[in-house]
Amino acid sequence: MTPPPIHLRDLTCTHERHPAVHHLSGCFAPGSLTAIVGPNGAGKTTLLATLAGLHAQFDGTIDRGGLRPAEIGLLPQASTLDRGFPIACADVVAAGAWGRFGAFRAWRQADAAAAALARVGLRGFERRPIGSLSAGQFQRVLFARLIVQDAPVLLLDEPTTGVDARTADDLLAIMREWHAQGRTVIAVLHDLDLVARAFPETLLLARAPIAWGRTATVLTAENRLRARLVAEAWPTHAEPCAVAA
Amino acid sequence: MMRELFYDPFAMGFMRRALAGCVALSLAAPPLGVVLVLRRMSMTSDSLQHGILPGIAVGAMLGGLSVWAMALGGFVAGLAVALLAGWLARATNGREDSQFAGLYLVALAAGVAIVAATRSIDLTHLLFGSVLAVDDSALLLIAAVASIAIAGLAIIWRPLVMESFDPFFLRAVGGRGGVWHLAFMALVVLCVVGGFAALGTLMSIGLMMLPAVAARHWSTELPGQVRAAVLMALIASLAGLLASYHADIPAGPAVILAAGTLWAASHLAGRRESVLSRMRRPHLHA
Numbered sequence: 402m403t404p405p406p407i408h409l410r411d412l413t414c415t416h417e418r419h420p421a422v423h424h425l426s427g428c429f430a431p432g433s434l435t436a437i438v439g440p441n442g443a444g445k446t447t448l449l450a451t452l453a454g455l456h457a458q459f460d461g462t463i464d465r466g467g468l469r470p471a472e473i474g475l476l477p478q479a480s481t482l483d484r485g486f487p488i489a490c491a492d493v494v495a496a497g498a499w500g501r502f503g504a505f506r507a508w509r510q511a512d513a514a515a516a517a518l519a520r521v522g523l524r525g526f527e528r529r530p531i532g533s534l535s536a537g538q539f540q541r542v543l544f545a546r547l548i549v550q551d552a553p554v555l556l557l558d559e560p561t562t563g564v565d566a567r568t569a570d571d572l573l574a575i576m577r578e579w580h581a582q583g584r585t586v587i588a589v590l591h592d593l594d595l596v597a598r599a600f601p602e603t604l605l606l607a608r609a610p611i612a613w614g615r616t617a618t619v620l621t622a623e624n625r626l627r628a629r630l631v632a633e634a635w636p637t638h639a640e641p642c643a644v645a646a
Numbered sequence: 647m648m649r650e651l652f653y654d655p656f657a658m659g660f661m662r663r664a665l666a667g668c669v670a671l672s673l674a675a676p677p678l679g680v681v682l683v684l685r686r687m688s689m690t691s692d693s694l695q696h697g698i699l700p701g702i703a704v705g706a707m708l709g710g711l712s713v714w715a716m717a718l719g720g721f722v723a724g725l726a727v728a729l730l731a732g733w734l735a736r737a738t739n740g741r742e743d744s745q746f747a748g749l750y751l752v753a754l755a756a757g758v759a760i761v762a763a764t765r766s767i768d769l770t771h772l773l774f775g776s777v778l779a780v781d782d783s784a785l786l787l788i789a790a791v792a793s794i795a796i797a798g799l800a801i802i803w804r805p806l807v808m809e810s811f812d813p814f815f816l817r818a819v820g821g822r823g824g825v826w827h828l829a830f831m832a833l834v835v836l837c838v839v840g841g842f843a844a845l846g847t848l849m850s851i852g853l854m855m856l857p858a859v860a861a862r863h864w865s866t867e868l869p870g871q872v873r874a875a876v877l878m879a880l881i882a883s884l885a886g887l888l889a890s891y892h893a894d895i896p897a898g899p900a901v902i903l904a905a906g907t908l909w910a911a912s913h914l915a916g917r918r919e920s921v922l923s924r925m926r927r928p929h930l931h932a
Contacts, residue, residue: 453818470820477814486684486811487868496808499819504805504826530866550819 404553405466412461421447436600471500474552491527497549517545537568557588607631655891668883674792676875679858693750695847697727699757724835791840852902860909863916
């Protein structure tokens, strides 16, 4: 599986004209395993949403190399979903096949869903309502949906937030498996030890890119301090950006 | 005795028509209600009830008291309110319920003004209808609306459920969330309008929402909740009509009160999350 590279050229993603990601250029190489780190409010989630085609307010260009939307798998932050929704695990997981079957064609995904649930350590959970799951189990279900989706590019927003060490290890093993299969994996993370241990590439973002490259050269004390100095709030009356597009 | 209680009332033609209308509505409306509850839009049906008023008034003004003219007017007005609210919310990043609140107030005021100016229709009749005066034309309207609503919901079911649970995922895989939402709202409007002429808007919304709200006490999965809601709506229709016949109370409110009774019973003795289910059994080993 060889996904195309994803090129960003002078990308600025905005909310109400305020930049959440500011003048970012670079490339997610095919098959790369990249961590996006940075303080809260640094634009990490906005960047993922823009890459996934969910955030339309941006300047600059994103070249996805012709990937269809369904070929980009997105793991949303678990907190954005309604965990009380009356739906069984297998139905959530089977929805990963949407890109292949669409809204109306019959899908027989029971076997694929059961296999994906087994892969994430939830064998036999097919008919359990998601409301009965722990936070870690719910995150495993969302990973199983990505397994069924089988996308060459994966965007993961805080995959290990709010889960215990064992679950984090299991999920990391799945991310590494995706990496080994040649998929491009991009994950927003706050656990810098995990990043240093398992992610070859890192993008350190603080609205503006601080550094992007080999993890060891990015996560220096100096870079981390620079990232931390970015104010969380933006000024209400900001001037138009002077950097030429 | 049983014959007097259950059979004799339906020897009357008007009771049979009323039952047929209620059954059609009981099959079509509750599934829509279940989805409305899941989308946190329970009050939307109530807004629509007011929102369709100006359309019904204009329909009555232009087409006389023809059920079809009023229904068409109501459908256009309700659809305008629903689409405008959905569009305003999405285009300006606002909350849909607040847009609904604003629009239905304007629509209600416009409707009352039109009704007062033209004396075209009796407002009480609009809200409460007269179930026992369902004529062929009204029955046909209800049947048509129910058929479209059931078929339409079946068609958009999969994307609609996915959009309700995880709208970002659906958009991310290219599933166009807004289209399904608007199609769903059109079906809700259709159902609210379809019930109004004979049954009154209170009744069509009551059969849509009360069983839907009660359904979560009976199943942890969506299909089970839909089945439970439809079953409760059917029971409420039958019980309400019988109570209305024997106790001589208006049929519309009787059906809604029956549905309300089932709702209360679900709270008390439903299979899950009810008072009874919480107290009766010892906890499990694991």
